[in-house]
Amino acid sequence: MMDVTSISKNCTRTEFVGTAVLDTIGLVISGADEQLLRQMGLGMKYRSLGVYSSRTGAAGQLTALDEAVKSTNTEILSVELPRDTKGWGGHGNYAVIGGDTPSDVRRAIEIALSLTDKYAGELYISEAGHLEFAYSSSAGKVLEKAFGAKLGQAFGFLAGSPASIGLVMADNAVKAAEVEIVNYMTPDKGTRHSNEVILAFSGKADNVKEAVLSARQLGLELLIAMGSYPNVPGTSYLG
Amino acid sequence: MMDVTSISKNCTRTEFVGTAVLDTIGLVISGADEQLLRQMGLGMKYRSLGVYSSRTGAAGQLTALDEAVKSTNTEILSVELPRDTKGWGGHGNYAVIGGDTPSDVRRAIEIALSLTDKYAGELYISEAGHLEFAYSSSAGKVLEKAFGAKLGQAFGFLAGSPASIGLVMADNAVKAAEVEIVNYMTPDKGTRHSNEVILAFSGKADNVKEAVLSARQLGLELLIAMGSYPNVPGTSYLG
């Protein structure tokens, strides 16, 4: 019989890179099995894969991974959003990157993990629901693949749950500054049936930031009106 | 850095209408942004939108919204069922209504919120699973859009989780009285992969009520046989 307590919390497997807040784990596969690669349907170009996923949160971690891929010799292969958040109304995330060497993908996953603590600072979870925001001054290929962000433009993201709060924030954001909607999601459209309305938008940096900050203020007022103050797993980074 | 505790629980935003049990919030958008309206895909007829959603429960709140829309100058534009219930096996709800003026939609949302406490009385949540029931003596356009209810006929609804209980209640209901099935949902059919079987049916008032009450008695016996008594967030209103 398996005795799980005989296993150490200090993992020595070569596949293990590290963990971060929000039940985030980063792993590396050095030479992926060919039978498995065919099943994955992500092409046969890379045998070195980086794997990154969290139980809770999507935009923050994907913004971290976006910077990681930009600054390393790696490519984003897939981004998926499971319906998770450990009982809350949103998503987690699951992404696969490829690189020519195990050390390339390991470096990218290390960067993503270290930046995740920062970007998790714009997640607000109360007893009633949650809000998530993200901002990038220059979107890369991870944010393009995940949310349709315009490459090289500033990118903003907002999600609100219960979904009504997300819609009202979305309306507020696009009125606050001139931005272009690149993705609009609801429980039945684009999300994996999460209890959220999500808006992703591109534009000039000042405009995008103003839209995010305006929506955040309104969203927090509405979420708090539901009766409890949110916890913030990181430190708010948008001022 | 954002200090969330500086925000009051007494929301003064014009968008805020109110809250109700089961993490229900009702909001109003007075003049929806055109770029957003196009993304929403609900037509351009209305600029005044009412938004209504909950983390837990669907049939009860939608029965409340059905009465609200019937008694005001508003129209139901969309009903979506997120997979939520805060970790339980069912849905929440997310609905958008339109009206010619902000006061029309605000009035409808106010009515829906006040009736939600009543209709939440037929939700039963135990440690093992949940049951939800609804009854309307005359279904309106919200129940038609959400569940295929026959307009103007009595409407009954049952959901059971784990899904087995829902199926056995469904069989019991249609044997208990002559009713017409208008919607049958399972984890892979119609639901958003909730752990429920759901039956919605129309017919004569006495028959529909008898079918609901018979299924409720059986469902409660089976749910309680799983080892714990359910909580009821409201007050049972079906006798």
Next chain:
Amino acid sequence: MMDVTSISKNCTRTEFVGTAVLDTIGLVISGADEQLLRQMGLGMKYRSLGVYSSRTGAAGQLTALDEAVKSTNTEILSVELPRDTKGWGGHGNYAVIGGDTPSDVRRAIEIALSLTDKYAGELYISEAGHLEFAYSSSAGKVLEKAFGAKLGQAFGFLAGSPASIGLVMADNAVKAAEVEIVNYMTPDKGTRHSNEVILAFSGKADNVKEAVLSARQLGLELLIAMGSYPNVPGTSYLG
């Protein structure tokens, strides 16, 4: 008003067969209603239905049901995987079997319930995520319908959440021994948006078992590296 505490936990309904770990309940419908049968879309051959479902876990219970159907005069009609696990990142299960007589299906459900405690022994749930494993020396029609198992061959199953752990286990399993992948699932492919990667495989008994055990060891090391030890609702049965 309904007084739920007036109902006994000792259910005397003929529909009730019993319960098992992981909020599993087994029920029987002796003569299913024809209007309901048509809605179910599972054919009209059987009027005696067995219904089996759980809030948490899939492969373990379906392995139990597989043995139950093999050893009785019953047929598997449907297997569905709701997105559930009571707030965790995986599935529950919901299956319907048919038989010529109520006693046939009741016997099968009884067997499935009694075996579920055993097969639940390979489910590991920590604060961060979960792992699930299953092994059958000879897959029957339930495992074929649920996961594409090769009839009569040994069958192995692994699931890991967060999804990254599942992918790394999958790679490990197919390298550990010669097995044939029969199903590969991710949050957006095959699962109901669970936060898992799942691999199902068939092959020779020794190979399949070696693949499962190798992946289990790696998966447990990675899950425990996330900071907490898993609970096991049953007793590990794979050695």
